[in-house]
Amino acid sequence: MITIIANLKGGSGKSTVAFNLAVWLEKNNRPVIGYDLDPQCTFSDLAMLRREMEYKPDLTIHSVRAVLKEQLLAHAGHEVLIDVGAANLAAMKEALTAADRILIPVPPSQADVWATQRFLHIIGPDLEVMKASGTQQTMAFVNRADTNKSIRETHETEAALRLLPGIDVVLPQRLRLRTGFRRSLSEGLTVFEMWPRSKAAQEFRTLAKALYPDMAGQS
Numbered sequence: 001m002i003t004i005i006a007n008l009k010g011g012s013g014k015s016t017v018a019f020n021l022a023v024w025l026e027k028n029n030r031p032v033i034g035y036d037l038d039p040q041c042t043f044s045d046l047a048m049l050r051r052e053m054e055y056k057p058d059l060t061i062h063s064v065r066a067v068l069k070e071q072l073l074a075h076a077g078h079e080v081l082i083d084v085g086a087a088n089l090a091a092m093k094e095a096l097t098a099a100d101r102i103l104i105p106v107p108p109s110q111a112d113v114w115a116t117q118r119f120l121h122i123i124g125p126d127l128e129v130m131k132a133s134g135t136q137q138t139m140a141f142v143n144r145a146d147t148n149k150s151i152r153e154t155h156e157t158e159a160a161l162r163l164l165p166g167i168d169v170v171l172p173q174r175l176r177l178r179t180g181f182r183r184s185l186s187e188g189l190t191v192f193e194m195w196p197r198s199k200a201a202q203e204f205r206t207l208a209k210a211l212y213p214d215m216a217g218q219s
């Protein structure tokens, strides 16, 4: 399956989610090919850091300006994860022609809902093409949700996302704002490697299994 992790805004958690997913899939015997189409290169920097530190599993992440549909479709037997930001819309549009789904992490605020709406508007024509050719989906979930349940922004953001034309699924499996994501990332590790029993790790695994339902029995 080819999954694009994208959002117009930086800091929404694209690279964090792409990286944690890549390691989780590899650890569960699903080989991954990653593409880092973001000039910030966070996803590929993380792969490099893991290699330097000799952490296993090792990740294969290609840092490139663009990737052709044919290249993406040539990775049979692999999960393909593509991290791409707004700085490279042309590459995102090309990748969309091959993708099975687009996953959009959205921080819980009205500004982020508007940014997501704008993003869907920009890629709208490409999404139409993607959907016309099969069962492709646009999925969103709230990342950096407040840990205090009485704060309403997360609910409001999910409700607003559900109303956006162009979003097929709003996953209820949100990730909360947990320092573990930031701290593990700076070591080249995932939350579930660094703190396997943490809430961050539990939330991440729940999200990963929702994204890959056939792997629900994995750790």
Ligand SMILES: Nc1ncnc2c1ncn2[C@@H]1O[C@H](COP(=O)(O)OP(=O)(O)O)[C@@H](O)[C@H]1O
Pocket: 007, 009, 010, 011, 012, 013, 014, 015, 016, 017, 042, 143, 144, 145, 175, 176, 177, 178, 179, 180, 181, 182, 183, 185
């Ligand atoms: N759920 C979260 N809780 C806490 N920190 C997070 C969370 N998701 C992402 N971060 C942190 O926020 C920063 C930006 O995330 P990043 O994945 O680089 O965003 P993007 O790739 O969308 O620009 C990073 O330091 C990352 O570790």
Ligand SMILES: [Mg+2]
Pocket: 014, 015, 016, 038, 040, 042, 043, 083, 085
């Ligand atoms: Mg990034």
